Amino acid sequence: MSHSSLQHSQPSQADQQRQQNAPANRDRKSADSHDSQPNAPKPLSGRIALILIFIGLGLAVLLAVLGILPRLHARTTLQNQTTALAAPNVLIAKPTTGKTDEELLLPGSLQAYIDSSVYARTSGYLKKWYVDIGAHVHKGQVLAVIESPEVDQQLQQARADLATAQANANNAGVQAARYQSLLKEDAVSRQDTDNFITQQAATNTQVRSAQANVQRLEQLVGFEQLTAPFDGVVTARDIDQGQLIDAGTSREIFHLAQTATLRVYVAVPEVDSLAAKPGVRAQLTLAEYPNQRFDGTIVRTAHAIDAATRTLLVEIDVNNRGGKLMPGAYAEVHMKLNQKGNVMIVPVSTMLFRTEGLRVAVLTTGNKVRLVPITVGRDDGRAVEVVAGLSPDDQVIQNPPDSIIDGELVQPVQPQQQNQQGPGGNKQGGSQ
Numbered sequence: 295m296s297h298s299s300l301q302h303s304q305p306s307q308a309d310q311q312r313q314q315n316a317p318a319n320r321d322r323k324s325a326d327s328h329d330s331q332p333n334a335p336k337p338l339s340g341r342i343a344l345i346l347i348f349i350g351l352g353l354a355v356l357l358a359v360l361g362i363l364p365r366l367h368a369r370t371t372l373q374n375q376t377t378a379l380a381a382p383n384v385l386i387a388k389p390t391t392g393k394t395d396e397e398l399l400l401p402g403s404l405q406a407y408i409d410s411s412v413y414a415r416t417s418g419y420l421k422k423w424y425v426d427i428g429a430h431v432h433k434g435q436v437l438a439v440i441e442s443p444e445v446d447q448q449l450q451q452a453r454a455d456l457a458t459a460q461a462n463a464n465n466a467g468v469q470a471a472r473y474q475s476l477l478k479e480d481a482v483s484r485q486d487t488d489n490f491i492t493q494q495a496a497t498n499t500q501v502r503s504a505q506a507n508v509q510r511l512e513q514l515v516g517f518e519q520l521t522a523p524f525d526g527v528v529t530a531r532d533i534d535q536g537q538l539i540d541a542g543t544s545r546e547i548f549h550l551a552q553t554a555t556l557r558v559y560v561a562v563p564e565v566d567s568l569a570a571k572p573g574v575r576a577q578l579t580l581a582e583y584p585n586q587r588f589d590g591t592i593v594r595t596a597h598a599i600d601a602a603t604r605t606l607l608v609e610i611d612v613n614n615r616g617g618k619l620m621p622g623a624y625a626e627v628h629m630k631l632n633q634k635g636n637v638m639i640v641p642v643s644t645m646l647f648r649t650e651g652l653r654v655a656v657l658t659t660g661n662k663v664r665l666v667p668i669t670v671g672r673d674d675g676r677a678v679e680v681v682a683g684l685s686p687d688d689q690v691i692q693n694p695p696d697s698i699i700d701g702e703l704v705q706p707v708q709p710q711q712q713n714q715q716g717p718g719g720n721k722q723g724g725s726q
Contacts, residue, residue: 383706383707384694384704385692385693385708386657386691386692387690388686389639389684391639391686397628397630398628398630399627399628400561400626401560401625401626402558402625402626402627403559403622403624404557404558404612404624404625405622406551406553407552407554407611408524409549409552410549410551411547412523412550414440414517414539414541414542414545416445416517416541417445418440418442418443418518420535420536420537420539423437423531423533423534423535426528426531427529429527430525431522431527432522434521434522435521436521437522437547438533441518442518445514445515448514449514449515452504456504459500459501459503460501463497463500463501466498467494467497469493470491470493470494473487520547524550524552525552525554526552526553527552529550529551529621531547532546532548553620554613555612555613556614556621557610558611558612558627559608559609560610561603561607562606562607563605565670565671565679565681566631566671567599567606570608570631571595572591572592572595573591574591574631575589576629577589578612578619578626578627578628580623580626583618590611590613591610592608593609593610594608596608637679638686639677639679640677640678641692642677644692644694646665650667654683655690656684656688657690657704660703661703661705661706662702662703663701663704664701665700666683668683668684669682
């Protein structure tokens with residue numbers, strides 16, 4: 295082995311000396327470092343560690359809440375949007391305020407003030423008639439003559455019977471007077487005198503009976519002439535000359551109507567019954583007189599509401615001195631009734647017929663539906679008057695669905711918005 299290799303395999307004395315001094319040097323450096331850093335951090339206490347733990351938990355909760363809230367908000371927003379999109383679109387409009395003094399239009403039929411049929415009171419053959427339909431007659435005017443020879447003969451017989459009764463009564467009176475004078479002288483018995491006095495009374499009674507029979511037959515003979523019971527117009531003649539007539543109401547001879555004044559009966563709705571009082575003016579319009587109105591006046595009412603129709607029967611008298619109007623004609627009656635308070639007018643399509651009564655759907659706060667009970671007045675088939683239940687500011691839903699309920703959420707649409715939208719909800723305009 296060479297000398298150089300021995301030098302490399304065995305450490306030198308200087309190296310051994312450095313290795314021996316290395317731990318001492320490290321201890322010295324450590325002491326120097328401790329001496330150079332006198333403010334080193336001390337270990338944390340238990341209270342501070344607990345506070346730090348709570349702060350960490352609070353931060354974790356805060357971060358969790360900040361992460362959950364947006365999700366809840368997004369979910370709520372989505373639910374509201376879904377509910378809004380699911381709410382049906384409804385057309386709303388305010389009710390129209392009606393006038394307090396409004397014209398009431400009702401149908402009516404003209405009737406004669408007096409309408410009567412003329413019948414025969416005696417049997418016989420019609421000898422002659424003097425008036426026909428359309429004739430204006432006066433009270434007591436002869437309309438026709440009936441031949442009744444049997445009644446004439448009975449009258450003659452009754453008159454003869456009356457003469458006989460009168461003769462017997464006169465004889466009985468003379469005999470009774472004679473016996474009464476003889477009784478004073480005791481020339482006759484009281485019994486005979488009483489018999490003649492009784493006979494006188496009986497014959498007088500027979501005279502009165504015969505007179506009544508004569509009067510009866512004279513009236514029957516007088517009925518051979520049919521006369522007008524009042525001033526009027528002949529509207530029917532149901533007999534002709536030579537026809538056999540039986541006394542009674544089995545066959546009408548003439549029909550008369552008094553047309554100087556006509557009656558009109560109208561059925562006023564119950565809601566307007568208090569305003570329909572005697573003295574209220576009315577006007578009539580007829581199709582045959584398109585540009586003319588006829589004045590009338592309410593003269594009387596039935597003072598009772600018909601339970602079947604809920605109306606009040608009212609009679610209106612119309613002056614027909616000019617003869618333009620005819621009984622049986624159809625007329626429209628115009629009455630201006632002073633109503634108390636305003637009424638709301640809504641289309642008939644807004645009403646809901648429920649088991650609990652009539653209802654109207656009104657839009658409330660939050661676009662929710664409220665079903666309002668109403669009391670209706672006049673109804674012309676297109677619009678109806680609401681006398682109670684609505685105010686002018688109510689938003690009434692037009693054409694509400696039958697399934698609508700209280701509290702339901704809807705999407706209101708104004709009338710002008712509906713006019714601008716097509717069937718799909720898009721605005722209509724020119725071609726794009």
